[in-house]
Amino acid sequence: MANLTLVQAINLALIQEMEDDDRVILLGQDIGINGGVFRVTEGLFQRFGADRVVDTPLAESGIIGTSIGLAMAGLRPVPEIQFEGFLGPAYDQLCSHAARMRVRTRGAFTVPLTLRVPCGGGIHAPELHSDSPEAIYAHQPGLKVVMPASPYDAKGLLISAIRDPDPVIFFEPKRIYRAFREEVPEDEYTIPLGKARIVTEGEEITMISWGASVIECMNAIEASGRSIELVDLRTIYPIDTETIVNSVKKTGRAVIVHEAPKTGGLGAEIASRIMEHCFLYLEAPIQRVAGFDTIMPYYKLEHEYLPDATRIGKAIEEITAY
C-alpha cells in the first residue's frame, strides 16, 4: 500500500498495464519526455521508450483517429487529450467512428481505446481548461465514460478501462489531481465499470455526484449534519441505475450535483431515471445542483460558477423542507 495522489495512482496503473501488456501504448501531446502537462505520465517515456510513449503532432482528431486505427489492429492505445476543452476537434472521430465501429461492422472491428482527459474547473486555468463535457459523451451510444473521485478508484477504474474491449473516455478531475492522498494497493486490481460507489450511507436524502464534486458533497453533507447517502457514480455511462434507485427508494429524496451546465447535463438523465423507476417513492422533486447554463467564466469568477458546498447545502435545506 502506498499513500498516493490521484495523479500518482493513474501513473501507477499505466505502468502496471504497460508492463503486463505490450499492446498498451500511450500517445498524446507532451506525454513523453515532459511527462504530460500534469505529470501524469512522468517517467513512462524513460521507462518504456519512444515507441510506447509517443509524443504526437498537435492535432486532437489525429490522436483519436490514429488511436482508432491502432485499436482496430488489436493494440490497446491509451491516448491523452491535454484538456477537456480540446476534445472538440476529436469529437467526430470519437462519436462518429470509435463509438460506431463495433456495431456498424457487427463486431468485425472493435476499438478498445482508453482516452484519458483531465476535466473540470477550479484550478484557475485559462478558458477551455475548466469544462465538464461528460454528458455529451454519455449521450453517444457506443462509448463508455468514467470519472473517478479518488486515487483508489482512479487506479482500479483505469485498469478496467484499459482492459475493456470497447472505447472508454476516462475523465480525470484535475482539481483533485493532487488535492489529497489515499491508500492505494501496489497490486493491480480492477473496479468494474458501470458500478457506483456508496461513499456514505444515509437515510434522509440520496445525493448523487461524480468527480471533484464528490468532495464538495462530502463537505456539504458534513456541514448539514443530516443523514445523507452519497453515491459516487464512478462510471458516467453506463449509469448504475440500480444503486441509485435502491437508495432513493430508501430515502425518498434525491439531489444530483455536477459541474456541467444544468440544461442537458447528466443530472437530467439521472433525475428522469429515478422518476421512471421509483416515482411513487419520491417525497420531493429531485434537485439538480449544477453549473449554470453559461460558459464557465474566466477564473476570476469561476468559484461563482462551480457548485460548492454552500449551494449544495441550500439544496439540502430546500429538499428537506419540501
Place this chain on the structure above:
Amino acid sequence: MANLTLVQAINLALIQEMEDDDRVILLGQDIGINGGVFRVTEGLFQRFGADRVVDTPLAESGIIGTSIGLAMAGLRPVPEIQFEGFLGPAYDQLCSHAARMRVRTRGAFTVPLTLRVPCGGGIHAPELHSDSPEAIYAHQPGLKVVMPASPYDAKGLLISAIRDPDPVIFFEPKRIYRAFREEVPEDEYTIPLGKARIVTEGEEITMISWGASVIECMNAIEASGRSIELVDLRTIYPIDTETIVNSVKKTGRAVIVHEAPKTGGLGAEIASRIMEHCFLYLEAPIQRVAGFDTIMPYYKLEHEYLPDATRIGKAIEEITAY
C-alpha cells in the same frame, strides 16, 4: 398564400431574407449551382450569384469557422452542413467558438450565424445520415437550437433565426421535407424563438415533441381517441418551460417523444424541468419515448429504431393506466 412543402418554405425564407439584407450570405457544400443535395437552395445561386451563394471546399470545420469570422465582421452568414452526421468535424468551432464569442469578449464580438442542417432518420439513407444530435447542442450554452415541424413554422422560425443576433442551429427534419404541404404566407413573418406551439389541445396527457416526430405523435393521438395536448417545442433551446409546465399542470401526465437516443436526450431535461416546476401535479411518471441507446441502424432496420405511432401509443396506454 401558397401551398408549400417544408423545403419550399425554407427556400422562400432564404430568398426573402437575402433580398432584404445583403449581409445574408449562404455557404456550404453543393448549395450553389446544384441547389443543395435536398434542393433547399434551388435557384438561389442563379438569383443571387456566386458571391452570396458560395460552394465551399469539403470541410465542415472550415464552413463554420469561416462563418464565425464572417459573422464577427458583421455579416449574417447562413452556412449549411449537408447532413447532421457531418456536424462532428464542426463541433469544435460551434461549441468552443461560435457559442462562446459573445460572452468571452463581453459583447465586443458577436456571431449572428444561422447554421442549417438536415437531421433525423426515416429516409433510407446510408449511415450518419439519420441522426438527431439536438441534445448535444442544447447542452452547449451560447447556442440556440431550432427545429420546425411544419412548412409554416419553418419559414417563420428561419427568418427569426437569421435575424437573431446570436448563433442558431436550425435543424431541418429531412423526413418531412416534402411529406406534406401547408399554406404559407407570401409575406415575411417571424415566429419567436423559444416559444412552443400547442398543436392540439387536450386534457388527459401532455405530449411534447419536435421535428418529424410531431407527425408520429399526431397519428398516435388520433389512434388513441384520447384528449391529448400536443406541444411542438419548435425551439429546442431555449426550451419553452412555461408552455410545457402550464399544460402538465392541467393534464398531470406527460409523454415526451424524440428520435435521439433516450439516455441524455432532451427528453431527460424536459422531464426534469417538469418535475422541478410541477411535481405535485404529476399523476404518473413522465414517459420518454425515444430512440434506443444504440447507433441508428442502417436502413433495413431503421423503422425498428424510430419511435413511431405504435410505440407512442403504448406510452399513452401505459401512462393512462398508471
Place this chain on the structure above:
Amino acid sequence: MPVKTVFKTSIEHISILDENGKFDEKLGKGLIPDKDLVKLYEHMVTCRHFDEVAFKLQRSGRMGTYPENRGQEATSLGAAYALRKTDWLVPCYRENAGLYWHGLPMEFVLLHWMGDERGNQIPDDVKMTPLAIPIGTQMLHATGLAWAAKYRGEDTIACTFFGDGASSEGDFHEAANFAANLDIPVIFFCQNNGWAISVPTKTQCSAPTLAQRGIAFGMDCIQIDGNDIFAVVKVVREAAERARKHKRPTFIEALTYRLGDHTTADDSRRYRDEAEVEVWIQRDPMIRLRKYMTDRKLWDDQKQKVAEENAKREVSATVKRAEEIADPEIKGFFDAMYAELPEELKRQRDTMRTSSIGQDPNQIESPLHAH
C-alpha cells in the same frame, strides 16, 4: 545570404498506357505479366457489370443509394494488385474493383448499400476496413493500422483511398502529418475524379496539382494518369517499397473521372457539361486496356464475349446471395453495441416490442406496490 533557396521540389506526372492505347515500353515493360493483365481486365469487366447491375437494383427499388464506380476501376484495382493480401486497404466507396481483388466477397458491397451492417462485417482474412461514408475520416484509421503494424515489427502497410473532395478535410491533413512525422508506412491514394458531387476540383484545390498536397508534409508525391493501370501499378509498387523499407508515406494523385452521377441520388447534368463527360468516356481505363491487349493478341472479341458472360453469371449469383440473405436480426443493432451489453440496453432490447421504453416495465406493471 540574404536570399537563399531552402527547398526545391517538383511533381512528376506518370503515364504508361495512354488514352490512345500507346504504351511506353521503357516504363511499362515487365510491369504486369500478360497472364495477370488478362485477369485484371477480366476483373474489370466483371466490376463494370456489377456496377451496372447495382445501379439497376437501386433504380428498381431493390437497393438504396449507390455510388457508381464506372470509369474509376483502374485506380483501386491497380493498387490492390500491386499490394499484398496482408496489406490494409482503407477505402472510401468507389473502390469495388480493388476490394474484390483483395478478397472481399462481392455481395458485401451490395449488402452495405441495401442498408445492412453485415455488408461491413469484413471477414477476418480480408484486410480492409468498411466503406467510409463520412468523407475524409478513414485516412486517420489507415495511419493507425499501419502504425500498429510497424509497432509490431511487421512489414504490413496500409493504402487508403479518398477523393479530391476528401483532401479538403482537416482529418486528411492530420493523417498525412502523423504519417510523415512519425514515419508510418501508409500510402495516401487520392482519386481526383474532377468532382465532389457538384463541386469541381478547383474549389477543393486551386493549386496546379493535388499531388502537391503531400509536399506540406515532406512526403514523396506523384501524379499519375489514374485510368492507366500500368501507371497505378508502378507508383503503388514504388510507394509500397518506400513504406515497407523506409516506413515513409507517399501521396499519389491519380487523375480519373467518374463517368456516372455522384450517386443514384444525384443528377450530374445539373452541374457538368456533357462535353466534358464525352472526353472522359474516351479515356475509359477499359477501352485502352482492351485495345492494348488486342494489339498484343492477348484479347479478342470472343474472349470479350466469354468475359461478359462470366461477369453476368458471377454478378447475378452475387445479387442472389445478397438478396437471399435472411433478414437481419432485429436485435442485432443492440447486441453489437458493446462486448457486454449494459443493463439498460438489455432492458430496451428485451422490451422494444412490448413497451414504449418510456418506462421501467416493472414500475408500469406494479406501480401500486410501490409505497
Place this chain on the structure above:
Amino acid sequence: MPVKTVFKTSIEHISILDENGKFDEKLGKGLIPDKDLVKLYEHMVTCRHFDEVAFKLQRSGRMGTYPENRGQEATSLGAAYALRKTDWLVPCYRENAGLYWHGLPMEFVLLHWMGDERGNQIPDDVKMTPLAIPIGTQMLHATGLAWAAKYRGEDTIACTFFGDGASSEGDFHEAANFAANLDIPVIFFCQNNGWAISVPTKTQCSAPTLAQRGIAFGMDCIQIDGNDIFAVVKVVREAAERARKHKRPTFIEALTYRLGDHTTADDSRRYRDEAEVEVWIQRDPMIRLRKYMTDRKLWDDQKQKVAEENAKREVSATVKRAEEIADPEIKGFFDAMYAELPEELKRQRDTMRTSSIGQDPNQIESPLHAH
C-alpha cells in the same frame, strides 16, 4: 510524355539584418525609415519589460498562467508595422508587441491572464480578435474576417499568427485551403519557435521547412528570419500587397525562438538543452537591432536608459490600471451570454445566491399550494 514535370517550386529564405547585425543594403534600404526604426525598437524595449513584469506578476500570485513572449517580439511587431490600422490582426497569445502597436491598450492582455473576460472586450477601433487559447482555431476566423472585407469591396485584409504546433491542426489546413481556393486576402503568419510546449518542430513537420505547408494550397510561401524585423516588414508588405490587390493569401514561416518557458506553468529544462537556448539568446531580435542602430548612430546608451525608464513608467501604469479595475460584475457571465437572456438563465442569474438553482424557487416556496 510518359514522365513529365507538372509542377515546380522552391522556398526562399529571407534575412536582411542578420544575427551579427550585418545589414543587407540591397534588400533593406528604405524599408523602414530611421525614425520608425527607433520607435519600433523603443516599443520592443517596453514590450520586453512588460513581459518580465507579467512573469513576475504570475510568480507573485497576482496573475494566472502567462506565456512569455521574450525573443519573439520582431514577428508580430514587424507585421503590425507593415499593415494598416484597419487590417485585422488575429493572434494566438505570443504577439503582445504587435497587438500594442496595433492599438490594443496594454492592460487588456494583463486582464486576460488575470482571468477576466474584460481583457477580451476589444475596443471597437482596434481591429483584432481576442487571444486564442485553443491552438490552431483562429485562422479560420481570420479567413472569415478577410472574406467579409472582400465581400464588402473593402481592401482590408487579415493577418493571423500561429505557432509551429498549430500548423498540425486540421483547422489550419481548412483555413488555408478556403483562403487559397476562394481567393481570400489573408496572411498566414507562422511563428516557428522550435517548440510546441515540449514537442520539437520536427514532430509537427518533418519536412525541411514549415513554409512548404503553403504549397499544398498553391499559395505563395516564404521563410524568413523571424528575429529580423526588416525581413518581417518586407515579406508582410509584399504579402499585404498580394492580398489587397489580388486577393491572394500568403504563407510566411518566421524562424524564431521562445527564450522563456512555454508558460509560467512549464519548465523547459525538462525537455530542451541549455546550449540551444544560449545560441538563440545571441539571435535575440533586440540585440541585433540595437547594434545596427548604434552603428548607424541612431542609438546610444543614454537613449537606451531613457527608453528603459519610459518602459518602466508605462508598464507600471499599465499594471496599476489592470489591478485597480473594479471586480467584475458577478452576473457578467450571465448577461453576456445572449443578446437577450432566456427566462431560465434570468432565473438562474437572479437566484444564484439565494437558491440551489436545483429547483424552481416558486415551487420550493409554496409546494403545498400546488395540488
